[in-house]
Amino acid sequence: PGTFHQTRLLHYGPDAIAEAAAMIKGGGVVAVASETVYGLAADATQPGAVAQVYAAKGRPAFNPLIVHVTDMAMALRLGEFDARAKALAESFWPGPLTLVVPRRAGAGIAALATAGLDTIAIRMPAHRAIRDLIAASGRPLAAPSANRSGAISPTRADHVLASLGGRIPLIVDDGPCECGVESTIVMEIDGATRVLRHGPIGVNALLATLLHAEGGAGGVDRFDPGLGSYVSRIDAPGQLASHYAPSKPLRINAIHAEHDEWMIGFGPIFGDATLSRTGNVIEAAARLFDLLHEADASPKAKIAVAPVPGDGVGTAINDRLRRAAHPGVD
Numbered sequence: 613p614g615t616f617h618q619t620r621l622l623h624y625g626p627d628a629i630a631e632a633a634a635m636i637k638g639g640g641v642v643a644v645a646s647e648t649v650y651g652l653a654a655d656a657t658q659p660g661a662v663a664q665v666y667a668a669k670g671r672p673a674f675n676p677l678i679v680h681v682t683d684m685a686m687a688l689r690l691g692e693f694d695a696r697a698k699a700l701a702e703s704f705w706p707g708p709l710t711l712v713v714p715r716r717a718g719a720g721i722a723a724l725a726t727a728g729l730d731t732i733a734i735r736m737p738a739h740r741a742i743r744d745l746i747a748a749s750g751r752p753l754a755a756p757s758a759n760r761s762g763a764i765s766p767t768r769a770d771h772v773l774a775s776l777g778g779r780i781p782l783i784v785d786d787g788p789c790e791c792g793v794e795s796t797i798v799m800e801i802d803g804a805t806r807v808l809r810h811g812p813i814g815v816n817a818l819l820a821t822l823l824h825a826e827g828g829a830g831g832v833d834r835f836d837p838g839l840g841s842y843v844s845r846i847d848a849p850g851q852l853a854s855h856y857a858p859s860k861p862l863r864i865n866a867i868h869a870e871h872d873e874w875m876i877g878f879g880p881i882f883g884d885a886t887l888s889r890t891g892n893v894i895e896a897a898a899r900l901f902d903l904l905h906e907a908d909a910s911p912k913a914k915i916a917v918a919p920v921p922g923d924g925v926g927t928a929i930n931d932r933l934r935r936a937a938h939p940g941v942d
């Protein structure tokens with residue numbers, strides 16, 4: 613994988629997409645906006661391209677990647693969807709939901725993209741930039757968040773530039789990400805639907821769809837809203853622990869700031885900046901990583917964050933904050 617002295621930033625549009633698609637088809641990597649966070653995309657069918665994703669991020673181990681598609685036909689070529697997975701796809705795609713399903717052999721996906729597993733993580737994004745890139749390149753795109761391994765996920769092109777500048781050739785900039793946290797990941801394990809990562813789609817919304825799919829309350833005992841252990845098992849030890857970590861100590865559920873803390877407020881608790889003055893968790897999710905980047909760059913030695921309610925996407929916010937506050941604890 614090459615070292616690029618200069619990373620070019622192109623604004624979303626037909627020219628940017630054409631250039632990015634040519635790069636993808638040629639086996640290169642491109643950072644691109646999505647509704648969750650910016651992704652570092654590569655053709656999932658080219659092992660060399662997928663290898664470049666790991667190299668650019670400096671990932672110490674081969675963690676499986678999410679493969680992004682534009683439509684259901686493309687998804688069905690890659691994985692096997694049972695009735696429950698189909699119902700979830702129908703409710704939430706295109707959008708910030710990733711489904712881990714049994715992988716279909718012969719779809720040509722590089723083993724490196726799925727880390728050799730017999731399952732595959734698939735997402736159909738809603739955002740025009742990544743959708744256009746999949747369509748223009750005609751390839752399913754493997755795309756983790758576009759940041760150095762262990763760093764905060766990027767929700768703006770300048771976050772990508774700060775983290776991966778000089779390491780990737782191109783960023784397709786389409787402004788700030790609407791959701792601001794990574795997709796909700798769900799997997800069917802032993803006949804139960806399990807949440808592997810909390811995200812923009814909350815547990816109640818998932819449950820409502822599953823209940824409907826099951827035609828009654830029978831689905832409840834087959835839904836596990838707790839975080840599954842599967843991701844940590846297939847992850848390199850210690851790798852998840854460093855995810856979402858700013859470079860400074862971070863204190864959660866803070867009511868006010870100590871003198872050496874840069875305070876991130878929420879609702880009635882003000883700070884140096886606020887996740888949402890009106891106490892809106894959706895707005896808070898969209899601003900979360902941006903403010904963590906800002907707090908990290910501030911002259912203060914530490915970071916404090918006001919309490920955020922834990923329902924809906926608030927579960928995902930609290931999950932990311934807990935990991936940021938306790939690096940080393942998964």
Ligand code: TXA
Pocket residue numbers: 646648649650651652675676677678710712726729731732733735755756757758793794795797799808842843846847
């Ligand atoms: O919002 C998102 O999901 C963003 C955008 C770019 O789409 N992508 C993203 O990718 O967050 P990444 O690589 O940072 O996170 C992928 C997660 C990892 O925790 C990985 O372990 C899990 O998905 N994963 C991938 N394939 C899996 C599989 N077959 N089984 C279980 N977990 C899997």
Ligand code: MG
Pocket residue numbers: 756757765
């Ligand atoms: Mg990531």
